[in-house]
Amino acid sequence: MDFFDLRTAYLITALMYLIVPVATWSVLASERSRSASLWCAGSLLNGIATWMAIIPDPMSVLTYKLLIRVVMCLGILGRIQSLLLLGGQSMKARTILLIVLANVLFFEIQRFFFDERYTQVFAFLFHGLLYGWLSFIAFWLYRKGRGAGAILIGATYLIVNLLLLQIQTLIIRSDFSMDFLSPHPATIALAIVGVISAFMNHIGYVGMVLEGVRARELEAVAARARSEVTHRLGEQVAQLQRQKVLGEMSSTLAHELSQPLTVVLSSAQLARRGVASGQLDKAALGVLLQRVIGGSQRIAQIIDRIRTYIRPSTLTRKATNLGNVVADVVEMLVLDVDERKALLNLRLPPRPVWVTGDFVQLSQILLNVVRNALEAGAYLPGREPVLIELLQDGDQALVRVSDAGPGFTQEALEQASRSFFTTKPDGLGLGLPISSAIASQHGGTLTWHNAPQGGAVVELRLPILQTPEQDTE
């Protein structure tokens, strides 16, 4: 065993514990959390303490030995705290202080009451306990799923601990004829393990950090995937709601389609009769055919609007005139308004109000809101008009729908933005949540409150597009 100098081995360990933490710390770069700093600092202190323990004592023995113990203790405690932080827990500063004090006290008591020779043993006993705790925490981290690096750390310190125990036992049994620097398989093993542990621990720590980074990335990807699914589902729900509304308005559609169809059928049948009886001249026939064509085109328009409304919306962003949106929605609700004997009061500005958005989705918002207003008005014996205003409020476009119904209840004010909250007997409770979502997607807001004079007010605010280029709606 002559080629193996224990002192040199410990020297190398000390060197490793000085260099490797610094290297690790610089490598961790963007992942330098408090935990990492503590780990590297703790290891550094360990290196310093080991170094101090090996070189000849420059000052008085007692103070020096005390200093070594304190530094060593802090080194281990630093690493313990670092691992605790990784696991989401923390030791209080008080506790750390207490342990250091206990160490000092223990040292003083032991020195006072016991032999000088026991110093080393007691020191390593104390530190052995701390190392035991450290490896316990490392295994705890592994069970928490922090990765294989934790096992590496835990195993290393466990071995260190076992070796320390072994050596202490040997020292006591040999009646203090040996110490840590006496050549012996156990002490040699400790020296070798000490060297290896220097970089094994840091590899293990970096491994855990990498594992943490990977877990965060996975979570980010999962979160992105979830939000995409939510977004897509949201789009589908919005489309389904449009289809539902359209279904409810099917009698409106039947009525709308029946008008031009009547013109087409009657004109064509008249043409046939007239031609058969020879009473129709070319000019009159031309007029009738023109009516057939006009009626058919009108039907095509209506069908086109239905198709646009129920198709899955790929959010098209075009310059849209809100005035047109309001007018279109009012037209769709003509039959609804008639049947309820309601009145719609429109206040539109003379010039167009441009926003960037999707025509169909914006009309979906207004359709939901105005239908709600019409239903609210149903409670009234009189015929208070539903007021729809479009105005420019600073750099925002504002569409305000006011009714003179009973207004929102306190519960409704709080809950209306939640899905599936409804005050209608056959309602789904999706109109307002979907409309709010669409408004947000357009960079605007949908808000509602009660008017001071009674009745509900719903406001849609959207950022104004200053100058629309071509491709407008």
Add this chain to the structure above:
Amino acid sequence: MTKMEYMRPVTVGDAARAERCARGTVAIVDDDPLILEALSALLSFEGYACDTFSCAQDYLDSLSDSVPRFPGPRCVLCDVHMPSMDGLALQACLASHPEITLVLMSGVSRVEQVISAFRAGASDFLLKPIDDELLFAAIAKALRASQQYEENSHVRAHFLARKASLNRRELEVIVMAAHGRLIREIADELGIAERTVKLYKQRASEKLGLKRARDLVRLVDQGLL
């Protein structure tokens, strides 16, 4: 009921119009001008006089203005769904004009509306788009009903005038006879001779223009005696 003032045709245009009115006057009421155009073209082709109105109030105003008309049956073809006054409300207003029959039309078929329309006495209810044969059949039926009503009311007026020409005794006797009393019983009740009763009965029958005993019973059924 006031007597109608009927015009006499003066110009050639008047004559054409009068001929159409005699066949039937159809008032078309719909808020869609294209429909007014199309339907009035079709009905005019069939020989009717067509007047178009874009709202029910306009039509009602035209009824109350004192422009005299050419004689003939009248009906209204009206859309159920209109802003302000709808078809069913118009039907209620026309209750005071029983000689004008009503055909309703609609783009949607709400069962309750159809039921209440027929209950209130509508002649027909058509769904848009309207087939020409169906339209003509419905209009013809409505005009026939209007014609029938006019004839009935003339007959009634005529009869009531005749009834007024009977004196007291004649009226008493013919009423009792209509209710199945024998001549002997009538004579006993009124305290006159049987021969006198027979005379009164015969005179009353002549004045009323009765031909058969059956007519007498029918008059009782109609509540006229």
